[in-house]
Amino acid sequence: MAEKRxxxxxxxDNRYCPGCGHGIINxxxxxxxxxxxxxxxxxxxxxxxxxxxxxxxxxxxxxxxPHGRAAAVATGIKRVRxxxxxxxxxxxxxALAIGFSETMYAAIRNENITTIIVNNGxxxxxxxxxxxxxxxxxxxxxxxxxxxxxxxGLPLDVIAFMKERKVGYLARGALHSAKEINKVKKYIRAAxxxxxxxxxxxxxxxxxxxxxxxxxxxxxxxxxxxxEVEPRYPLGEFVKNGVKxxx
Amino acid sequence: xxxxxxxxxxxxAEAAVRAGCRFFGGYPITPQTEILEYLSARLPExxxxxxxxxxxxxxxxxxxxxxxxxxxxxxxxxxxxxxxLQEGISYIASAELPAVFVDVQRYGSGLGDIFQAxxxxxxxxxxxxHGDYKLLVYAPASVQESVDLTMLAFDKADEYRNPALLLxxxxxxxxxxxxxxxxxxxxxxxxxxxxxxxxxxPNKRVSSTMYYIEDFDAYIxxxxxxxxxxxxxxxxxxxxxxxxxxxAYGVSARICKEAVALARERGMRxxxxxxxxxxxxxxxxxxxxxxxxxxxxxxxxxxxxxxxxDVLLATGQRVPTExxxxxxxxxEPSAIIEKAAELIAE
Ligand SMILES: Cc1ncc(C[n+]2csc(CCOP(=O)(O)OP(=O)(O)O)c2C)c(N)n1
Ligand code: SF4
Ligand SMILES: [Mg+2]
Numbered sequence: 370m371a372e373k374r375x376x377x378x379x380x381x382d383n384r385y386c387p388g389c390g391h392g393i394i395n396x397x398x399x400x401x402x403x404x405x406x407x408x409x410x411x412x413x414x415x416x417x418x419x420x421x422x423x424x425x426x427x428x429x430x431x432x433x434x435p436h437g438r439a440a441a442v443a444t445g446i447k448r449v450r451x452x453x454x455x456x457x458x459x460x461x462x463x464a465l466a467i468g469f470s471e472t473m474y475a476a477i478r479n480e481n482i483t484t485i486i487v488n489n490g491x492x493x494x495x496x497x498x499x500x501x502x503x504x505x506x507x508x509x510x511x512x513x514x515x516x517x518x519x520x521x522g523l524p525l526d527v528i529a530f531m532k533e534r535k536v537g538y539l540a541r542g543a544l545h546s547a548k549e550i551n552k553v554k555k556y557i558r559a560a561x562x563x564x565x566x567x568x569x570x571x572x573x574x575x576x577x578x579x580x581x582x583x584x585x586x587x588x589x590x591x592x593x594x595x596x597e598v599e600p601r602y603p604l605g606e607f608v609k610n611g612v613k614x615x616x
Numbered sequence: 617x618x619x620x621x622x623x624x625x626x627x628x629a630e631a632a633v634r635a636g637c638r639f640f641g642g643y644p645i646t647p648q649t650e651i652l653e654y655l656s657a658r659l660p661e662x663x664x665x666x667x668x669x670x671x672x673x674x675x676x677x678x679x680x681x682x683x684x685x686x687x688x689x690x691x692x693x694x695x696x697x698x699x700x701l702q703e704g705i706s707y708i709a710s711a712e713l714p715a716v717f718v719d720v721q722r723y724g725s726g727l728g729d730i731f732q733a734x735x736x737x738x739x740x741x742x743x744x745x746h747g748d749y750k751l752l753v754y755a756p757a758s759v760q761e762s763v764d765l766t767m768l769a770f771d772k773a774d775e776y777r778n779p780a781l782l783l784x785x786x787x788x789x790x791x792x793x794x795x796x797x798x799x800x801x802x803x804x805x806x807x808x809x810x811x812x813x814x815x816x817x818p819n820k821r822v823s824s825t826m827y828y829i830e831d832f833d834a835y836i837x838x839x840x841x842x843x844x845x846x847x848x849x850x851x852x853x854x855x856x857x858x859x860x861x862x863x864a865y866g867v868s869a870r871i872c873k874e875a876v877a878l879a880r881e882r883g884m885r886x887x888x889x890x891x892x893x894x895x896x897x898x899x900x901x902x903x904x905x906x907x908x909x910x911x912x913x914x915x916x917x918x919x920x921x922x923x924x925x926d927v928l929l930a931t932g933q934r935v936p937t938e939x940x941x942x943x944x945x946x947x948e949p950s951a952i953i954e955k956a957a958e959l960i961a962e
Contacts, residue, residue: 409816424821424823430812432680432711433707438673438704441641441675446681446685448665449665449685449805470670474669
């Protein structure tokens, strides 16, 4: 068995709620950057949202982007410092509601950055309001009777929008089992490798639990992803090396 | 050095390149679009990056990223676009990053129209976005000054690690005048705080500096107080013996200069105080005004008084202080003189 070492990039304990998916994803990102020898080259454009709590625990250079604008901030950095490895780390509300334009245009320009979108179906940081990714019927702080798809639309599948465009890499993973977590690591690694080889825009969306605002135990939240969320959001790699693949 | 005939917007854009600006992200809007167009061709020639953003929000946030990476970076806009920049400007100021913005003022709230105005004075000088910050604000009154103040804005933004704004307007931006352009500057972007990967050092964190600075309230006030003490700029024309002093910047100041000359020919003692820095407002400029001055007239191209507030604050309201509001129209010097005469007659 390989030794379970804490990556040096995790400089402090994270500040997420127990059972939060952000902690797992931060750790995977730290491991990938270290394994690829990129800890010193990486710059993270941090979204506003629970992911922003990375500022306390993640040891790369980072910049706090305004809510929704992480992809535009990442663009500015990457264009003037092409030698850095630029990661935009965002929540689903951040990337897909207020920042949908900035997110899509980074993909449309095939910007050579790596974006991670943490899809927890909710606005975590502000206390569990409805997000673009909230499932039909899902109760949230602003959809107390459950999301009404008639008046608020269907959950947003960003990869469905992006895969028709010229981009480098697109994948969606989930955190509900060790097997899926390993795949997420593989996807994040591929997305960073894509940037390092100048492959253009790369995105990994991750189905992630928010036990606090789902009002579930961490275990129940993981089961919920498998049973309810995953059927809505197909997993796998959708574009690799700039070519569409059949996931 | 040879003089060159140039349009205000083009001269400003070329000055930015010569100041070492190597990143521009922006969005078209009249009357600033020529800055964008010019830089789309010019920046690649010098190894810089031009990006037409999907919106002003995109543009300003690209500038935020580029500035954080140590690059001299700029965006420009006007009217509705200037409103959209404010969120990003607040972030850039709160992270204490240098960057330069341009607002080529156009008339009107809402969509407004594309002709010249000076109505964005408050947005520019007070604090257009949320929180506590100030921009260094410079107001060119000629094409040459569009060049000189652009160079200055980049230098001062670096010196104070605070963004600077060039507050121009449609007429200064569109006029053609001969200019002398400065030499190309070579700026080292590998500043100690620049984000470029930590390379063995501590990780750099770009965010509101309030998270890291002890006694932040006092710190940030002292920073802006230092600018107030050192960065006031103005030009005064015959204020020492003036009965009435006009206060005007940018295109209005040009008309006021004519008004002063005309009034003096007629034996009327009119003077002009022209703020060049709008923030910090040149309060010191008022020290050389005739102690027996009988009134001030703030002349500006807006429908509601703006500049007048700062004149009142600078002078302590000792004498009558009125506005001459050009609104949509560039006023005739004679109309300004008439209003100034009324002020003394009262
Ligand atoms: C302009 C602006 N609007 C609203 C907010 C408040 N806000 C902070 S985080 C957030 C939602 C974050 O949700 P998401 O992006 O899904 O991230 P999560 O916390 O779920 O990981 C909101 C609305 C803000 N900071 N800025
Ligand atoms: S509120 Fe949700 S997303 Fe935020 S830290 Fe807690 S569990 Fe994670
Ligand atoms: Mg979320």
